[in-house]
Amino acid sequence: MIETESLVHRYGDGAAVDGVSLTIDDGEAVAVVGANGSGKTTLVRHFDALLEPDEGSVRVDGRDVTDDPVYARTRVGMVFQNSRDQFVAGTVGADVAFGPENLGLDRSEIDRRTEAALEAVDMAGRGDERIDRLSGGEQARVALAGALAMEPDHLVLDEPLAGLDRSARESVLGHLDALAAEGTGLVVVTHDLRDLVETVDRVVGLVDGRVVLDEPTSAALDRLDEVGVRDPRC
Amino acid sequence: MLTYEPGDSLAHGLDPRAKLAVQFGLAVAVFAYPTARGFAVGGAVALAALAAGRLSPLRVVRTYWAVFLFLAVGPLLGGAALGEPWFRVGPAVESLRSVARVIPVVFVGAVYVRTTPVRETRAAIQRVVPGKVGRLFGVGVGLVFRLFPVVLADLQATRRAVHARAGGRRSLRDRVRRILTRGLQRSFLRADRLALALRARCFAWNPTLPALAFRRRDYATAALGAALAASPLLSLFP
Numbered sequence: 001m002i003e004t005e006s007l008v009h010r011y012g013d014g015a016a017v018d019g020v021s022l023t024i025d026d027g028e029a030v031a032v033v034g035a036n037g038s039g040k041t042t043l044v045r046h047f048d049a050l051l052e053p054d055e056g057s058v059r060v061d062g063r064d065v066t067d068d069p070v071y072a073r074t075r076v077g078m079v080f081q082n083s084r085d086q087f088v089a090g091t092v093g094a095d096v097a098f099g100p101e102n103l104g105l106d107r108s109e110i111d112r113r114t115e116a117a118l119e120a121v122d123m124a125g126r127g128d129e130r131i132d133r134l135s136g137g138e139q140a141r142v143a144l145a146g147a148l149a150m151e152p153d154h155l156v157l158d159e160p161l162a163g164l165d166r167s168a169r170e171s172v173l174g175h176l177d178a179l180a181a182e183g184t185g186l187v188v189v190t191h192d193l194r195d196l197v198e199t200v201d202r203v204v205g206l207v208d209g210r211v212v213l214d215e216p217t218s219a220a221l222d223r224l225d226e227v228g229v230r231d232p233r234c
Numbered sequence: 235m236l237t238y239e240p241g242d243s244l245a246h247g248l249d250p251r252a253k254l255a256v257q258f259g260l261a262v263a264v265f266a267y268p269t270a271r272g273f274a275v276g277g278a279v280a281l282a283a284l285a286a287g288r289l290s291p292l293r294v295v296r297t298y299w300a301v302f303l304f305l306a307v308g309p310l311l312g313g314a315a316l317g318e319p320w321f322r323v324g325p326a327v328e329s330l331r332s333v334a335r336v337i338p339v340v341f342v343g344a345v346y347v348r349t350t351p352v353r354e355t356r357a358a359i360q361r362v363v364p365g366k367v368g369r370l371f372g373v374g375v376g377l378v379f380r381l382f383p384v385v386l387a388d389l390q391a392t393r394r395a396v397h398a399r400a401g402g403r404r405s406l407r408d409r410v411r412r413i414l415t416r417g418l419q420r421s422f423l424r425a426d427r428l429a430l431a432l433r434a435r436c437f438a439w440n441p442t443l444p445a446l447a448f449r450r451r452d453y454a455t456a457a458l459g460a461a462l463a464a465s466p467l468l469s470l471f472p
Contacts, residue, residue: 089380094353107444
């Protein structure tokens with residue numbers, strides 16, 4: 001479970017996240033929506049202890065992420081907006097194995113996790129391929145596999161469909177649906193709900209760093225204009 | 235930019251420690267013997283390494299053309315004089331001999347980079363250099379290998395962007411200033427993003443490293459490296 005309590009994060013004088021209190025249960029699929037600059041990315045980076053709160057707190061399974069960032073990062077996997085920013089190795093297998101290697105696991109367990117993660121994103125047997133020679137959709141799937149190899153309870157995906165063509169979007173969406181069905185919690189940051197309506201259970205909307213919308217998806221669709229997001233039914 | 239490419243060549247299958255031993259030995263040997271025989275041995279080792287890695291020497295020259303250009307300028311500068319006769323052959327030849335020592339090392343280094351995954355290099359370094367120093371060195375090498383191609387690609391992208399909008403009509407100084415300034419900004423941005431990615435993925439100073447194993451051919455390769463490194467000792471026995 002991810003909990004934030006009165007979370008505030010400031011850049012200079014302005015608050016990018018302003019007093020956000022949220023609870024995201026295990027297995028829940030949540031969309032965090034809002035216009036550009038509304039604080040979505042800043043908010044979710046706190047879930048992974050990549051930022052430190054100016055005020056308030058963030059807990060994962062009851063543990064404060066500031067006190068135990070490694071725990072937070074193993075339970076909450078992060079997939080960056082630009083997949084290329086996430087890669088720390090040149091080949092698919094080396095990159096996916098990077099996280100488990102950092103946990104100090106046995107080589108056999110690292111290999112098992114790497115193969116399972118690649119299998120989950122339909123990239124099995126492609127561990128030796130160079131990442132920079134993959135298509136954008138394939139790179140997105142490798143980034144997803146890198147997060148999955150940590151076997152997290154929650155996956156945070158920052159604009160996972162941005163910049164992908166139709167077939168790549170459908171491929172990534174298919175994998176997200178499968179993960180949600182298996183019980184992995186999803187937190188999807190987006191400003192476009194079109195393809196995600198069927199995937200998420202709940203929508204959290206931000207305006208100027210504040211939560212102004214927190215409803216089940218069906219109810220949230222009628223209020224998306226309040227957060228500057230287009231109604232996907234239109 | 236030459237980076238690791240998966241493959242099944244002989245060099246791909248070698249343990250990185252054995253490959254590093256040959257590199258080290260070759261560097262020692264060519265610097266100890268700046269003679270025709272020394273160059274011949276260095277050239278032979280370089281050619282053998284290129285064949286073992288199935289890497290074309292032309293590709294290495296194309297990739298590292300700036301290095302080769304720099305090396306080529308050395309003898310010209312070495313021979314240049316401020317007065318009559320303006321160019322002296324003796325110092326130029328001496329400089330050429332110094333430069334020639336570097337060339338086989340560049341070729342063998344290129345083979346290493348192309349055939350060795352970065353994390354295996356890190357593992358090799360940490361096994362050869364124990365303790366914190368080895369960890370620091372291994373991580374440093376890994377980060378350089380990861381960041382350098384990205385930064386180079388950024389510089390090339392900036393250069394293309396300058397030319398795409400008729401930037402070629404501006405002065406060389408202006409273009410260089412723009413490319414370097416933008417390149418520096420993007421380098422810091424890349425470094426920042428890489429740091430974020432490393433944190434998000436639980437970067438550890440002491441991770442589980444890839445298993446390395448010496449096989450028969452690795453012993454033979456390492457023996458070659460040791461022989462090259464020990465070759466200067468022969469001069470002690472006239």
